[in-house]
Amino acid sequence: MSEQGQTTLNMVRKAAMQEFLEKGFKSASLRNIVKIAGVTTGAFYGYYNSKEELFEALVGEQYDYTMNRFCKAQQEFADLPPEEQPDNLTDISGACMHDMLVYAYEHLNEFKIILCKSEGTRFSNLIDEMAEVETKGTHDYLEILKRLGRPSPPIDERLEHMLITGMFKTFFELIIHEMPFEKAEYYLKEMRAFYTAGWMKIMGQ
Template sequence: MSKPDHSIDQRLLDSAKEEFLANGFEKASLKIICENAGITTGALYKRYTGKEELFNAVVAETLSALNDFVAAKTQVDEKFLSDNELIAAWDMGEPVMMGWYRFLYAQKDGFFLLIRCSAGTRYADFQHDWVDNMTGKTYNYFLEAYKRGLAHTEISRKEMHILLTAFWATIYEPFIHGYTWDEIVAHCKIVCNLFNWNRVLGFEELG
């Protein structure tokens, strides 16, 4: 009795990632994916119902990492933060921003697939959906600061979504344009000078 070839699974995912990165989901060829993985289409369909489920499997690890990273940053209820901690939550200086860029660069292939190659999948609106998700928690932080009299600019949730869309575009774009790590480091310095959330939200310095 022959033993199952467990190497197929990783070869298939590696081949699929390569094809999706090169051509995007819609133009990607299952035939080419199978040929490059050295498997039959039958072997593929034993594992996945079709191209979209295969794409979902390729980006699953990145999505899990993204969700875990955000959860770790937002696990504390804003109501239990001190005034100083609530203001510090808006610090997007270089150390904080570099943390984001290091994390995303480690996930760059999966991140690129989500933001650039996912048309035709459930993640086609990933950029908008990601910002909308971030807006929910971020706006709660703002409302708490405003309620305490720490922030003095009136901002609606819709306005916050627009501001975060602009902010996240500066994070997406280096990956879309294939920046090297050195280019990202230089870009980060520029972005930190571009966005000053304390000024935008009208925070006052605490002693």
């Protein structure tokens, strides 16, 4: 790509970021993005075929990083020998959540768009997708506890869903409200302590 082409692309992406942050995906206007960027509609279509493709280009990498990092942590925990899992319940997930927090603060605008402005796209399902993965991991862990002779009492599925979804919503509130990073780290630590204690109580551990 030529230097001029890269400059035009950067202007389009900057204008799109502004438009999506202000109006969200559904209400954002390609016409307005082109106008803000100071380029022609023809120039825009030289880079992207649609508003959806532009949105994907802006936040797809950040969405995929979050899901991949989260799923990697789940797999790392599942790969531990069963007898080691109870003693490592918080370490792997804690490192994962901190990594995601650091990454999100490095890409605040992208995450604000994903979390608050992505209705009408696949990105609006981030919390639901993470909750689905976490739920499966929880069920797998309950089976491990049973095999270790430490069975958990039955957990109501609706309560389980609300608690897991609430945990991720709490985490992402740190990013949505752009808390000072040092405060966000502290709140994350306290949040994890709160949810860990609650889950241990519910699981009878």
